[in-house]
Structure formats: structure tokens, C-alpha cells
Amino acid sequence: HGYFTYDPGFMATASCQSEITYIDGDKGILLHRGYPIDQLAQNANYLEVCYLLLYGDAPTAKQFDQFQRTIMRHTMVHEQLSSFFKGYRRDAHPMAIVCGVIAGLSAFYHDPMDINNQEHREIAAYRLIAKMPTISAMAYKYSIGQPFVYPRNDLSYAANFLQMMFAVPCEDYKVNPIVERAMDRIFTLHADHEQNASTSTVRLSGSSGANPFACIAAGIASLWGPAHGGANEACLMMLEEIGSVDRIPEFVARAKDKDDPFRLMGFGHRVYKNFDPRATVMRETCHEVLDDLKIEDPLLDVAMELERIALSDPYFVERKLYPNVDFYSGIILKAIGIPTSMFTVIFALSRTVGWMSHWNEMMSDPKQKIGRPRQLYTGAPEREFKTQVEK
Ligand code: CMC
Incomplete structure (x- = not known):
């Protein structure tokens, strides 16, 4: 068409100017x-x-x-x-x-x-x-x-x-x-x-x-x-489904299989192609809480082993799929007695x-406008309508 930029998922579109939050996903920086x-x-x-x-x-x-x-x-x-x-x-x-x-x-x-x-x-x-x-x-x-x-x-x-x-x-x-x-x-x-x-x-x-x-x-x-906030709930459900460390390889193999829609929940981020700085703090807090509450949770062993694999397996390393903030927040929330359905x-x-x-x-903003993206139309060309319904 030439008029519009086609950018599915808005990978290259800045929709506004903002002074609130800055992210450098390559360096793993988040500033408020x-x-x-x-x-x-x-x-x-x-x-x-x-x-x-x-x-x-x-x-x-x-x-x-x-x-x-x-x-x-x-x-x-x-x-x-x-x-x-x-x-x-x-x-x-x-x-x-x-x-x-x-x-x-x-x-x-x-x-x-x-x-x-x-x-x-x-x-x-x-x-x-x-x-x-x-x-x-x-x-x-x-x-x-x-x-x-x-x-x-x-x-x-x-x-x-x-x-x-x-x-x-x-x-x-x-x-x-x-x-x-x-x-x-x-x-x-x-x-x-x-x-x-x-x-x-x-x-x-x-x-x-x-x-x-x-x-x-x-x-x-x-x-x-x-794919967004529901990931913390989905992540915990996944850890429960995996259940024990010996079943991890099966799930990792599924995550890598392009014919299988399964993804490792709590891994990867659209913007961070480095460790999510929120995940670093969340990881520390997670250990603090589990130590303090003296919780021995087998799901934590599964989580730590998954984390180790994600940080060393070439599939995850090449794609920069680091554990994200919701990977750790789910474990903390579970430890403090919050039911999974409340995570999101x-x-x-x-x-x-x-x-x-x-x-x-x-x-x-005095220049504020209604948001109204355009599209690339791929439907039927103009055609004449003839009813097929008997009246
Ligand atoms: N497990 C396995 N493979 C993955 C995963 C994953 N979790 N995430 C991405 N990939 C692969 C994907 O298959 C693709 O591989 P290839 O290049 O061979 O086709 C590559 O990595 C790039 O993935 P993408 O889907 O193009 O990346 P995206 O930027 O569109 O998606 C994401 C980002 C967060 C939706 C995705 O990583 C994902 O689905 N992660 C799991 C859900 C999750 O944890 N979401 C929470 C995000 S953090 C909380 C928030 O801010 O909402």
C-alpha cells in the first residue's frame, strides 16, 4: 500500500512519548x-x-x-x-x-x-x-x-x-x-x-x-x-504439572519442539533480551521468604533446575530466554499462602x-489524539451482492 507501516505485534512502533519508565532490554535496565x-x-x-x-x-x-x-x-x-x-x-x-x-x-x-x-x-x-x-x-x-x-x-x-x-x-x-x-x-x-x-x-x-x-x-x-500477566498463574500450574526434577527433560524437549505449542511459562520477554532486573530482585526475595518460613517446597527444586537449564541450554541461551519476574513471584505467592487463581x-x-x-x-497532553491504527486489508475485492436467501 505504501501508506502505512505494517508492524504486527508493534515490534517497531513507539505509540507515544512518555516520561514515566525507561527500559533497555539488551542491557537489562529498568528505571522509573x-x-x-x-x-x-x-x-x-x-x-x-x-x-x-x-x-x-x-x-x-x-x-x-x-x-x-x-x-x-x-x-x-x-x-x-x-x-x-x-x-x-x-x-x-x-x-x-x-x-x-x-x-x-x-x-x-x-x-x-x-x-x-x-x-x-x-x-x-x-x-x-x-x-x-x-x-x-x-x-x-x-x-x-x-x-x-x-x-x-x-x-x-x-x-x-x-x-x-x-x-x-x-x-x-x-x-x-x-x-x-x-x-x-x-x-x-x-x-x-x-x-x-x-x-x-x-x-x-x-x-x-x-x-x-x-x-x-x-x-x-x-x-x-x-502471554502477559496470566504467566505467573500459568507458571505455577506448569511447575505443578512437571512435579519432580526427573520429569524436567520431557518438558524442556516439548518447549523446544516447534510442532508442540507448549512453552516454558515464566521464561522469555518481548523486551528483555538479558536477565530481567525485576527477576534478580524477585529471586533474592524468593529465597529470603522460603528460608524464613522454613518452607521445603519440591516445586522450588523444579524451579531451580529449570532456571539452571534455561541459563545453560543452547536453545534458551541463543534465544535469550531468561527467567522473567513471574517465574519467581509465583513461588513466593504460593509460599505465603496465596491461591494460584489470585496471582494475576x-x-x-x-x-x-x-x-x-x-x-x-x-x-x-494537549496534543493527545484518539488511538486509531490502520490495517493492510487482505479480504475480498469489491463484488456485487446478490441475496441467496429466499424472501
Ligand atoms: N519457551 C520456549 N520457547 C520460547 C519461549 C518459551 N517460554 N518464549 C519464546 N520462545 C521461542 C519462540 O518459540 C521463538 O523461537 P523461534 O525463533 O525458534 O521461532 C523465540 O523464542 C522468540 O519467541 P517469540 O514468541 O517470537 O517472542 P515474543 O517476544 O513474541 O514473546 C513472550 C515474548 C513473553 C510472549 C514469550 O517469550 C512467551 O510466551 N513466554 C512465556 C510466557 C511468559 O512467561 N510471559 C510473561 C512475560 S513477563 C510478564 C509481563 O510483563 O507480562
Whole structure:
């Protein structure tokens, strides 16, 4: 055609300009607002990173205190929202529930919401960041038939999520600080990753001027797939299916077989052709948690052996298929008692700040346009229509 660049998978298309996150996939570098991810994971907590992503700079102590209070004040959901959950079957996948309930928030907060007003956009971001843990934990409690646990605003963001997941009425629930730190780190390491499929989905949906809660629901839908956020769940299911170290060669052979669609879940990345810097930190945390909780998990032996193979087998080395962040996060989440079906929900919860930062960046751009890719048409040429249905 000559008019359009044909770029399936957007391998060579920059869809926007952005100041939020920088990735150099060849060198394995990830920076948020200029700060390396490993420094943020070691020295900042998740809400500090949220502030950084949303506002462009790390918060001062005073700014952080105020931000934390604001977020924690928004953690409750309207009581009427609990009836949304009852419409789902008990065994519904929590991603389906969270996607639906978050889209439902657009009915609660559609006015006087002015998406062209920076303050209104900020409030939408606070609400989403604050309510995602509440709604996610509610989806889990609903699936196991336990009563919903209300948020506790005196706890940290991570500890509050853990208590909403695991506390039961009339029993004392104390959050283990190592588990709290691991949870916070999982949130931090998933907070943003520039123009991945779900973030691009949020931008594209938002580019038409749609309600931000509905745009985040679109992002959640896109994240769900096993090639994206669904990989952490798929990875754990794969480790369980492999079951023991002696069965690994069979699965590795399948992964290399071009006639077999099987892939090693948790390996490879579109952008990183080097070790994913998030995976490095996640790997450390994974060992910390397993040591502290004294968990002997045979799946970890399978995981470590797979990791060894991927780093030495020519098939994986030549294709630069390193273990990615979700390879390790799944093992940590399992160790701290999070059911597999909640893994992708936790990814969505963590990524909400990234989605909202990108949406806000796009909406603040005076040159913002509706996203509208073109195509190369390969269908039938023009032809005359003659009905074949008797009238
Ligand atoms: N196992 C076996 N072979 C693989 C794998 C894998 N996990 N990933 C890629 N390959 C092979 C693929 O068959 C191809 O080989 P060849 O060149 O001989 O045809 C080559 O490596 C390049 O793969 P690709 O599919 O062209 O690469 P992509 O950039 O389109 O896909 C990916 C990236 C992440 C979708 C893919 O690596 C994959 O499916 N990985 C498993 C799922 C996964 O872990 N996803 C999570 C990504 S990290 C979390 C997130 O940010 O969402």
C-alpha cells in the first residue's frame, strides 16, 4: 500500500512519548522516573513508588505521609458494591470478578468526574489504587465463602491487603513482617513497565475519552492472558504439572519442539533480551521468604533446575530466554499462602498505579489524539451482492 507501516505485534512502533519508565532490554535496565528498579525495591516501599510514578519525583517525608493517608482513606468500597459479588458463581475466576467489579466502579464515579481536570484525575487514581486491594481480597473471600474483611487503615498497604485476605472473624491475625515486605516488593516490582499490552490497552481505551474505571477494567482484561500477566498463574500450574526434577527433560524437549505449542511459562520477554532486573530482585526475595518460613517446597527444586537449564541450554541461551519476574513471584505467592487463581489479580492490583500514571500522562497532553491504527486489508475485492436467501 505504501501508506502505512505494517508492524504486527508493534515490534517497531513507539505509540507515544512518555516520561514515566525507561527500559533497555539488551542491557537489562529498568528505571522509573530515572531511578533503577533494584534501588527502589531495596529502599522504597510500594506507596512511595506509586507517588513517584504518578508525580514524577520521590516524595518528601511530609508528602509521603499525606499521600499514604489519602490512599488509606479511600480503601473502603461502597457497601452496595458487595452485592456485585453475589452475581458471580462461587467458582468464578477472581480475574473475571475483579474485571467486572472495577468496570462497575465507573457507575459509582461517573459524575461529577471531569477527565480534563487534573484534580479529578488524581482522585480517580487514589480511588483505584486504594480500592484494588479491597476488591481483590473480596473476590478471594467470596470464592471461599468467608465474610468480607474491612480494610484497616492503620496498617501498611501490603499488610492491609494480607489481613483482608487472611483474617477471619474473632481470631487474631498478625502479619509476618517478612511476608509483608515480600508482598510490598511484589507490588513494587510490578508497578509499571512502560507500553506493555495492558498499559497500551488502557491508553487506547482512554484515548477516546472513556471513564478511567472502565479503562482500567480493559487493562485488567488484557493483563489476564497467559502471554502477559496470566504467566505467573500459568507458571505455577506448569511447575505443578512437571512435579519432580526427573520429569524436567520431557518438558524442556516439548518447549523446544516447534510442532508442540507448549512453552516454558515464566521464561522469555518481548523486551528483555538479558536477565530481567525485576527477576534478580524477585529471586533474592524468593529465597529470603522460603528460608524464613522454613518452607521445603519440591516445586522450588523444579524451579531451580529449570532456571539452571534455561541459563545453560543452547536453545534458551541463543534465544535469550531468561527467567522473567513471574517465574519467581509465583513461588513466593504460593509460599505465603496465596491461591494460584489470585496471582494475576495481584499483578493487576500492583499495575493499577502504572496504568493510572500512563492514563494521566496521556490525558494531560494537549496534543493527545484518539488511538486509531490502520490495517493492510487482505479480504475480498469489491463484488456485487446478490441475496441467496429466499424472501
Ligand atoms: N519457551 C520456549 N520457547 C520460547 C519461549 C518459551 N517460554 N518464549 C519464546 N520462545 C521461542 C519462540 O518459540 C521463538 O523461537 P523461534 O525463533 O525458534 O521461532 C523465540 O523464542 C522468540 O519467541 P517469540 O514468541 O517470537 O517472542 P515474543 O517476544 O513474541 O514473546 C513472550 C515474548 C513473553 C510472549 C514469550 O517469550 C512467551 O510466551 N513466554 C512465556 C510466557 C511468559 O512467561 N510471559 C510473561 C512475560 S513477563 C510478564 C509481563 O510483563 O507480562
